Amino acid sequence: MAGIYIHIPFCASRCSYCDFYSTLQLHEAGAPYVEALLAEAGLRCGELRGEPVVTLYMGGGTPSQLQLPLLSRLIRGLREVIDLSHVEEFTIEANPDDVTPHWCETIKSLGINRVSMGVQSFEDDILKMIGRRHDALQVIDAVKCLQDYGIDNISIDLIYGLPGQTVESWTRSVEQAIALRPRHLSAYGLTYEEGTRLWHQRERGEVVEVPEDQCLMMYSILVDRLFSAGYEHYEISNFAMPGYHSRHNSSYWQDIPYLGLGAAAHSYDGRVRRSNPCDLRRYMSTVMAGKTACEVEQLTQWERYDERVMLGLRTSRGVDAERLREDFGDEAWRHFIREAQRHIDAGNLSRIGEKQYVLTSKGIMLSDSVMRDLMWEE
Ligand code: SF4
Numbered sequence: 001m002a003g004i005y006i007h008i009p010f011c012a013s014r015c016s017y018c019d020f021y022s023t024l025q026l027h028e029a030g031a032p033y034v035e036a037l038l039a040e041a042g043l044r045c046g047e048l049r050g051e052p053v054v055t056l057y058m059g060g061g062t063p064s065q066l067q068l069p070l071l072s073r074l075i076r077g078l079r080e081v082i083d084l085s086h087v088e089e090f091t092i093e094a095n096p097d098d099v100t101p102h103w104c105e106t107i108k109s110l111g112i113n114r115v116s117m118g119v120q121s122f123e124d125d126i127l128k129m130i131g132r133r134h135d136a137l138q139v140i141d142a143v144k145c146l147q148d149y150g151i152d153n154i155s156i157d158l159i160y161g162l163p164g165q166t167v168e169s170w171t172r173s174v175e176q177a178i179a180l181r182p183r184h185l186s187a188y189g190l191t192y193e194e195g196t197r198l199w200h201q202r203e204r205g206e207v208v209e210v211p212e213d214q215c216l217m218m219y220s221i222l223v224d225r226l227f228s229a230g231y232e233h234y235e236i237s238n239f240a241m242p243g244y245h246s247r248h249n250s251s252y253w254q255d256i257p258y259l260g261l262g263a264a265a266h267s268y269d270g271r272v273r274r275s276n277p278c279d280l281r282r283y284m285s286t287v288m289a290g291k292t293a294c295e296v297e298q299l300t301q302w303e304r305y306d307e308r309v310m311l312g313l314r315t316s317r318g319v320d321a322e323r324l325r326e327d328f329g330d331e332a333w334r335h336f337i338r339e340a341q342r343h344i345d346a347g348n349l350s351r352i353g354e355k356q357y358v359l360t361s362k363g364i365m366l367s368d369s370v371m372r373d374l375m376w377e378e
Pocket of ligand 1: 013014018
């Protein structure tokens with residue numbers, strides 16, 4: 001089985017913390033970009049090697065900014081090139097202020113059955129400060145609108161450690177999110193990515209970073225509250241009601257191949273990683289000339305081992321040591337077992353059955369250093 005990721009690199013405005021590849025040129029470039037995506041799908045569908053496509057994910061940027069006729073053209077065009085009859089999970093990312101009854105009706109008619117909404121916070125002053133276009137009330141309205149159209153599989157993204165956030169205000173945001181009963185919730189700690197507006201604000205002393213101990217407290221409140229509300233903590237940053245784990249994102253963590261279409265999209269076939277240029281014009285002119293635009297990176301055995309360990313440890317399934325031995329040999333297996341034992345003794349890892357290693361709650365808080373020890377290359 002396989003997945004397809006489609007990158008829609010357009011945003012109506014830039015959020016101050018974001019370093020994802022996106023542009024503000026939707027009006028000029030939207031229609032030719034969709035044609036380029038369809039051309040690329042035709043050029044690269046062979047990379048799926050006949051595997052049934054079970055997940056489709058449109059991320060960005062802001063896919064909900066794409067005009068609805070273009071979205072329809074894209075999905076209908078894709079169906080002509082790639083067999084999408086096996087797709088079980090079809091996600092689109094959306095900004096709350098783009099969710100209207102007409103949008104819900106259209107995406108439903110196109111077969112989209114999951115919406116991942118960038119909410120980030122329920123605190124209006126913080127939303128304004130980080131350049132989000134919506135307020136908390138619009139989030140509540142958007143969720144209700146989706147539910148009215150029968151789209152219940154909703155995921156909400158939150159960020160903790162935002163400047164000005166306190167443990168109390170974060171707790172209120174988490175509670176408001178839970179009150180909406182989204183099927184899925186992702187929460188990430190803020191990172192100040194170099195070159196972003198927020199990074200410059202911090203450099204100039206205009207915003208103050210939330211101390212690390214408070215960020216850890218925010219994370220632990222998140223974990224506790226979601227657990228009490230019946231969510232499964234199935235990946236370090238991801239929580240879901242039973243039966244609603246993100247199948248698409250899970251395939252990234254489980255080494256399942258995926259094809260990434262669009263500017264800045266990545267693909268992986270189990271051995272080779274391909275990445276498209278973060279340059280809209282170059283991407284479009286290359287694929288419209290009938291050539292693929294991606295750079296190819298052949299992963300070494302040890303890079304694949306490191307990815308397997310790092311991605312596995314992020315999840316509640318953990319790392320299967322026997323599979324590690326089958327795929328990477330005795331030397332890698334011995335290294336893993338030796339380092340894993342140290343962390344079991346320290347209470348950072350636990351073993352489920354004979355061969356499955358998972359982070360404990362203590363280990364999750366120290367995940368970076370545990371992963372570093374278990375990986376092959378520093
Ligand atoms: S966070 Fe999302 S909406 Fe904001 S600039 Fe980044 S991609 Fe665009």
